Amino acid sequence: xxxxxxxxxxxxxxxxxxxxxxxxxxxxxxxxxxxxxxxxxxxxxxxxxxxxxxxxxxxxxxxxxxxxxxxxxxxxxxxxxxxxxxxxxxxxxxxxxxxxxxxxxxxxxxxxxxxxxxxxxxxxxxxxxxxxxxxxxxxxxxxxxxxx
Amino acid sequence: xxxxxxxxxxxxxxxxxxxxxxxxxxxxxxxxxxxxxxxxxxxxxxxxxxxxxxxxxxxxxxxxxxxxxxxxxxxxxxxxxxxxxxxxxxxxxxxxxxxxxxxxxxxxxxxxxxxxxxxxxxxxxxxxxxxxxxxxxxxxxxxxxxxxxxxxxxxxxxxxxxxxxxxxxxxxxxxxxxxxxxxxxxxxxxxxxxxxxxxxxxxxxxxxxxxxxxxxxxxxxxxxxxxxxxxxxxxxxxxxxxxxxxxxxxxxxxxxxxxxxxxxxxxxxxxxxxxxxxxxxxxxxxxxxxxxxxxxxxxxxxxxxxxxxxxxxxxxxxxxxxxxxxxxxxxxxxxxxxxxxxxxxxxxxxxxxxxxxxxxxxxxxxxxxxxxxxxxxxxxxxxxxxxxxxxxxxxxxxxxxxxxxxxxxxxxxxxxxxxxxxxxxxxxxxxxxxxxxxxxxxxxxxxxxxxxxxxxxxxxxxxxxxxxxxxxxxxxxxxxxxxxxxxxxxxxxxxxxxxxxxxxxxxxxxxxxxxxxxxxxxxxxxxxxxxxxxxxxxxxxxxxxxxxxxxxxxxxxxxxxxxxxxxxxxxxxxxxxxxxxxxxxxxxxxxxxxxxxxxxxxxxxxxxxxxxxxxxxxxxxxxxxxxxxxxxxxxxx
Amino acid sequence: xxxxxxxxxxxxxxxxxxxxxxxxxxxxxxxxxxxxxxxxxxxxxxxxxxxxxxxxxxxxxxxxxxxxxxxxxxxxxxxxxxxxxxxxxxxxxxxxxxxxxxxxxxxxxxxxxxxxxxxxxxxxxxxxxxxxxxxxxxxxxxxxxxxxxxxxxxxxxxxxxxxxxxxxxxxxxxxxxxxxx
Numbered sequence: 001x002x003x004x005x006x007x008x009x010x011x012x013x014x015x016x017x018x019x020x021x022x023x024x025x026x027x028x029x030x031x032x033x034x035x036x037x038x039x040x041x042x043x044x045x046x047x048x049x050x051x052x053x054x055x056x057x058x059x060x061x062x063x064x065x066x067x068x069x070x071x072x073x074x075x076x077x078x079x080x081x082x083x084x085x086x087x088x089x090x091x092x093x094x095x096x097x098x099x100x101x102x103x104x105x106x107x108x109x110x111x112x113x114x115x116x117x118x119x120x121x122x123x124x125x126x127x128x129x130x131x132x133x134x135x136x137x138x139x140x141x142x143x144x145x146x147x148x
Numbered sequence: 149x150x151x152x153x154x155x156x157x158x159x160x161x162x163x164x165x166x167x168x169x170x171x172x173x174x175x176x177x178x179x180x181x182x183x184x185x186x187x188x189x190x191x192x193x194x195x196x197x198x199x200x201x202x203x204x205x206x207x208x209x210x211x212x213x214x215x216x217x218x219x220x221x222x223x224x225x226x227x228x229x230x231x232x233x234x235x236x237x238x239x240x241x242x243x244x245x246x247x248x249x250x251x252x253x254x255x256x257x258x259x260x261x262x263x264x265x266x267x268x269x270x271x272x273x274x275x276x277x278x279x280x281x282x283x284x285x286x287x288x289x290x291x292x293x294x295x296x297x298x299x300x301x302x303x304x305x306x307x308x309x310x311x312x313x314x315x316x317x318x319x320x321x322x323x324x325x326x327x328x329x330x331x332x333x334x335x336x337x338x339x340x341x342x343x344x345x346x347x348x349x350x351x352x353x354x355x356x357x358x359x360x361x362x363x364x365x366x367x368x369x370x371x372x373x374x375x376x377x378x379x380x381x382x383x384x385x386x387x388x389x390x391x392x393x394x395x396x397x398x399x400x401x402x403x404x405x406x407x408x409x410x411x412x413x414x415x416x417x418x419x420x421x422x423x424x425x426x427x428x429x430x431x432x433x434x435x436x437x438x439x440x441x442x443x444x445x446x447x448x449x450x451x452x453x454x455x456x457x458x459x460x461x462x463x464x465x466x467x468x469x470x471x472x473x474x475x476x477x478x479x480x481x482x483x484x485x486x487x488x489x490x491x492x493x494x495x496x497x498x499x500x501x502x503x504x505x506x507x508x509x510x511x512x513x514x515x516x517x518x519x520x521x522x523x524x525x526x527x528x529x530x531x532x533x534x535x536x537x538x539x540x541x542x543x544x545x546x547x548x549x550x551x552x553x554x555x556x557x558x559x560x561x562x563x564x565x566x567x568x569x570x571x572x573x574x575x576x577x578x579x580x581x582x583x584x585x586x587x588x589x590x591x592x593x594x595x596x597x598x599x600x601x602x603x604x605x606x607x608x609x610x611x612x613x614x615x616x617x618x619x620x621x622x623x624x625x626x627x628x629x630x631x632x633x634x635x636x637x638x639x640x641x642x643x644x645x646x647x648x649x650x651x652x653x654x655x656x657x658x659x660x661x662x663x664x665x666x667x668x669x670x671x672x673x674x675x676x677x678x679x680x681x682x683x684x685x686x687x688x689x690x691x692x693x694x695x696x697x698x699x700x701x702x703x704x705x706x707x708x709x710x711x712x713x714x715x716x717x718x719x720x721x722x723x724x725x726x727x728x729x730x731x732x733x734x735x736x737x738x739x740x741x742x743x744x745x746x747x748x749x750x751x752x753x754x755x756x757x758x759x760x761x762x763x764x765x766x767x768x769x770x771x772x773x774x775x776x777x778x779x780x781x782x783x784x785x
Numbered sequence: 786x787x788x789x790x791x792x793x794x795x796x797x798x799x800x801x802x803x804x805x806x807x808x809x810x811x812x813x814x815x816x817x818x819x820x821x822x823x824x825x826x827x828x829x830x831x832x833x834x835x836x837x838x839x840x841x842x843x844x845x846x847x848x849x850x851x852x853x854x855x856x857x858x859x860x861x862x863x864x865x866x867x868x869x870x871x872x873x874x875x876x877x878x879x880x881x882x883x884x885x886x887x888x889x890x891x892x893x894x895x896x897x898x899x900x901x902x903x904x905x906x907x908x909x910x911x912x913x914x915x916x917x918x919x920x921x922x923x924x925x926x927x928x929x930x931x932x933x934x935x936x937x938x939x940x941x942x943x944x945x946x947x948x949x950x951x952x953x954x955x956x957x958x959x960x961x962x963x964x965x966x
Contacts, residue, residue, distance in 0.1 A: 004485050004487060007485075007487060008485070010490070011498065014498075015502055018499075018502050018503070019502070019506060022506040022509075022510065022539075022543060025510075025538070025539050025542065025543075029534070029535045029536075029539035030531070030535060030539075032534070033531065033532055033535035034517065034531050034532070034535065035530050036527050036528065037527070037530065055530060067740060067741065070659070071659060072659050090657070092735075092737035092746045093737075093738065095380075095718045095719065
């Protein structure tokens with residue numbers, strides 16, 4: 001074979017080999033590390049998998065936030081007004097967490113309770129996770145608006 | 149005085165000048181090529197005027213300007229009033245345009261060795277981008293809109309998150325990098341246009357890419373640093389879509405730098421270099437689209453507006469689609485096969501390029517995955533940091549392992565005997581290091597930590613050996629070689645920080661009442677009291693935490709929870725005890741039952757190495773520019 | 786044949802652009818009110834000028850109405866207000882105000898100072914009706930037909946361009962009680 005052609009062949013073989021390795025790595029990482037979003041309504045309808053990492057989101061129900069004395073454990077209900085899911089979490093809640101506020105939590109469903117490993121509140125008053133807008137329609141000040 | 153109207157006029161004029169600039173190379177019989185330089189400079193002058201007017205409106209608290217009314221406040225200190233100029237969508241787009249015009253001016257002044265026709269084509273291509281952004285600003289996001297006749301008495305204030313030093317410098321630096329890649333893009337397209345790529349092309353593009361790359365590196369590092377101390381989570385990288393939007397062009401620009409080196413020295417990889425030059429800027433435009441359109445929502449996203457998004461998407465389609473099509477049609481004429489051996493720097497850089505592109509593609513996929521799945525009706529997914537760490541991490545580690553041996557691999561071919569001989573000493577040094585590390589490093593994750601630190605040391609050792617050899621043989625070291633060594637050292641420094649923080653960073657959410665203590669590793673945190681404090685435009689709850697090491701009080705830390713008067717949301721101010729080998733980071737959570745508060749305490753070993761490494765990388769980049777200047781003047785008769 | 790490889794980047798980009806376009810469309814849909822093509826939700830809220838009088842969804846029947854969500858703290862509303870006053874006076878457009886999460890006194894002063902384009906103003910102090918409507922921010926305007934059914938929603942400031950290009954045609958279309966597409 002012509003040496004230049006041989007060189008090109010090697011280059012192609014090498015690129016293909018590496019890219020497929022990378023694709024395999026990516027597929028594996030994707031399969032393990034993506035989480036589907038479920039609104040509470042779907043969780044109650046039994047559509048959400050049990051014991052698998054998922055995310056649920058909605059509004060923190062008014063009056064539902066209860067702190068356990070002497071620890072950082074907290075329980076609250078997440079609702080989309082069509083269904084309500086109890087959530088437990090241990091740790092510091094984000095600054096913008098509050099009753100009547102939008103929230104997205106990541107964790108696992110265990111015995112009908114959502115054990116959250118992460119709680120994300122809206123980053124600021126202009127931001128609402130797209131999932132929430134879908135799930136319930138927003139009630140919060142949009143970008144056009146600034147608090148007084 | 150109608151200052152804002154003047155700014156608006158200046159912007160219109162700037163866009164018209166950009167249009168003329170595009171016409172110059174298109175109709176060479178009508179316009180002499182050299183007026184392109186004049187046009188580019190006048191364009192830059194107009195944009196600068198528009199920007200200065202906006203700065204003035206912010207400085208003067210002119211609340212009749214809608215943008216000022218929405219994003220500033222008369223109580224803000226003057227420097228934050230100025231930086232509020234780009235802390236919003238309209239202003240940041242104007243900054244984009246300003247930076248672009250600045251690079252155009254630099255090209256107009258600085259490029260002396262190319263033909264006037266080539267320069268006019270480069271400027272014309274950059275001018276077409278300037279038209280796009282000019283129209284975008286004028287049609288969809290004018291910063292000069294007025295609130296008339298009812299001028300508000302005061303403004304709505306700047307987001308407290310953005311009232312910060314790093315916020316002053318982060319966006320301009322990042323934009324210098326993003327937009328600076330436009331020069332390489334224009335050079336590549338101009339070469340395709342001419343159908344000619346001479347040996348000096350790569351030599352002349354490289355300093356531009358180095359400059360843009362250095363800015364981008366510093367910009368990304370500043371953003372990471374800001375997120376670390378300001379967002380209160382103690383992380384340095386969140387794989388947030390906007391962070392990714394800057395990382396992707398950085399990875400591709402890094403690949404481009406290396407590919408350019410091959411094209412410059414060996415006249416190889418021409419087609420590949422051209423493609424990378426186009427891709428690097430295309431991806432930074434794509435990043436702008438992702439941020440501005442609100443397609444992906446994140447901490448940084450300003451107002452989501454589909455009409456703006458559509459505008460940028462169409463613009464993107466024309467610029468990127470057009471450039472890639474030109475590439476597909478014309479690149480064949482410029483490509484020239486060059487031979488090199490399997491063990492040569494060419495091969496090494498080829499592997500580096502493939503790996504960097506794979507990493508960039510992986511980040512891009514993870515960023516866009518939720519969007520793709522949604523468009524395909526597959527439901528709403530989120531892709532978390534574990535994906536990126538798992539998919540991108542190993543690839544980048546491999547890149548580091550290879551970049552370490554760069555100094556001992558020669559162009560064209562390296563005899564395997566020489567290669568092995570020059571690696572013998574470094575390998576022995578690493579072996580000797582293993583027991584030391586095993587003794588020093590904490591027990592958990594020891595194997596992974598040893599591997600990580602060894603990888604970092606691998607780079608160091610070979611750099612030191614290379615320096616030593618040059619010193620002993622008293623051979624003159626080429627500044628370009630030195631710039632490579634410096635930049636690679638920066639990577640090793642960053643890697644060390646990443647490994648240490650990743651494996652030995654500790655974070656605990658705890659509950660503490662005053663006079664209680666919590667022990668974490670070698671440190672104890674004693675909450676002495678919870679008090680309050682009044683700032684210029686906020687009210688804060690302040691915790692006083694004593695950091696105890698052994699029997700000594702190492703530091704007093706004052707984490708705060710601030711309530712700004714202008715807005716209802718509380719802000720967390722972390723208290724940080726910085727150190728070269730470890731940071732201690734305390735955040736005040738929320739009041740619990742009784743007197744107790746929740747706190748997050750963290751110990752972050754060597755986190756500062758991450759940003760110091762980035763600074764060293766950028767320094768290496770700048771050395772590379774200097775090297776080019778030196779060799780230029782050295783060769784001059 | 787081998788030069789076909791060079792078209793790969795363009796191809797990938799075109800595919801990506803299509804997805805991004807779909808992503809944009811997705812975003813635009815979010816702004817749609819969940820109540821589009823549905824009657825106004827049931828409510829009973831006080832009138833701004835006469836707090837004892839309760840306004841309900843029944844007050845919207847009989848003529849096409851613009852329901853304008855506004856507040857004194859909303860800066861963009863200041864921009865919009867004079868235009869609303871103009872179309873109410875000059876073109877006889879029936880506009881009802883929804884004073885959203887606002888202070889009643891400030892709102893009354895505002896209307897005295899800047900003119901009152903509203904047939905009446907509903908006070909939604911805690912944002913409950915806004916929540917039911919799916920209000921995204923202020924200003925925001927809903928077009929209701931003569932039966933009180935929501936026909937269109939506009940997010941953001943109404944100015945000359947928005948009115949002439951978008952809202953006025955819609956308003957004319959739904960104006961008569963028998964108004965159909």
